[in-house]
Amino acid sequence: MKRRRIVITSLAVIASAAIAYMYFGTSIFHDQAAVNAVQYTCPMHPQIVSDHPGQCPICGMKLVPIKSGQDEAAENRDAHVQHDADGVPGLASITISEASREMLRLGFDRAQRRIIRKEIRASARIVPDETRLYRVTVKSGGWVERLNVNQTGQFVRRGQALLSIYSPEILAAEQEYLSTLKASEQAAGMSDETLSASIDEVRRAARERLRLLDFTDAQIARLERERKYERSIALYAPATGYVIEKTVLPGQKIDGNDPLMTIADLSHVWAEAEVFESDLPYIKTGMPVEMGLSYWPGKVFRGRVGFIYPSLSEETRTLRVRMDIANPGLELKIGMFADARIVYSPGKRLAVPEGAVMRTGVADYVFVDEGDGRISPRPVGLGVHGSDGYFEIIRGLSEGERVVSSANFLVDSESSLRAAFSSVRSMGAPEDKKSGERPH
Helix, strand or coil: CHHHHHHHHHHHHHHHHHHHHHHHCCCCCCCHHHHHCCEEECCCCCCCEECCCCECCCCCCECEEECCHHHHHHHHHHHHHHHHHHCCCCCCCEECCHHHHHHHCCEEEECEEEEEEEEEEEEEEEEECHHHEEEEECCCCEEEEEECCCCCCCEECCCCEEEEEECHHHHHHHHHHHHHHHHHHHHHCCCCHHHHHHHHHHHHHHHHHHHHCCCCHHHHHHHHHHCCCCCEEEEECCCCEEEEEECCCCCCEECCCCEEEEEECCCEEEEEEEEEHHHHHHCCCCCEEEEEECCEEEEEEEEEEEEEEEEECCCCCEEEEEEEEECCCCCCCCCCEEEEEEEEEEEEEEEEEHHHCEECCCCEEEEEEEECCEEEEEECEEEEECCCCEEEEEECCCCCCEEEEECHHHHHHHHHHHHHHHHHHHCCCCCCCCCCCCCC
């Protein structure tokens, strides 16, 4: 497979040389006499070879002499050694003069420690806080006689009367309790302590039955004070909030445990966002969240990541993230869409600009300025890709090293051509060890 790749690269270089010959009158194909003569090539375009000095027809640079014989073979071997040491397949080190760097407008940046910040943005939908939802039910069957709250969305306060019902079971419990109260008072004047204690036990049981039917202490106290049962009993709001669901009408017959209303406390809401699978490593429970509305510029709602759901959507490859948001002014409404922003920062890390990193899908590498005009490819390990345009460097670079950060695609092309040209040279016939000449 490696040899096939070398052959394909060689054919590409030969084709480039043929085109150069057609347009510029230069060629890398020479007879043995031409090989032994002094030849010239372009440092930036090694496929351009001429038997006389001049300028490169592509970039205009001055052609330089090519070494021949054993020096050329040694140079080729050194190039391959450097190529293998770099560890980036298909690339080789190159030398670019200061004048060429200025002409190509190469830019350099140093690898240095800086704070890396990654912003994760997602669209979020406002939903009620499930821990602040309250269901209004009744524990005995009956009929709704009066409905005090008759609109969905109506605001209610804790302890406010919601509706009144007539229930034969509740009415019987009231009558039973009133009877035990009367019997307890009569037994108080008797000398039989055993009978009095039994009556008191029955009274306490009747009182507990009322409590189990959701009688409040105030309702029981009124019953004890007035000694008169009520035909209809009021049900009160268990919390302050908004009626987001109502399934009851006046005159409706209801059974025990039927849901009548749902009350939501909206002073605190949830925001559910769909986060891409690739962003999951950077999201943790408890991270701060900022949220805004598209129609309200400058307004920021703050909260925290409260829960990360355990299952991924197979259709969208996203995961639901729940955020807890305070809503004291009730400005966030159920069903709203908002823009959520989660910021992840690992702190200060060694980083380089994203423009300095070449990514092939198989390897990530940068071009390092080695000094004396030499630029070498070097593989690197990448960490967090910051939203400010920097890559965290895990391995491959040291702090202070200079890397090519602009126009590095030109350097990458030249490095690839240099590696291909070295492969073409290495495929030539081996030298005769005794005579030092190449066999024909």
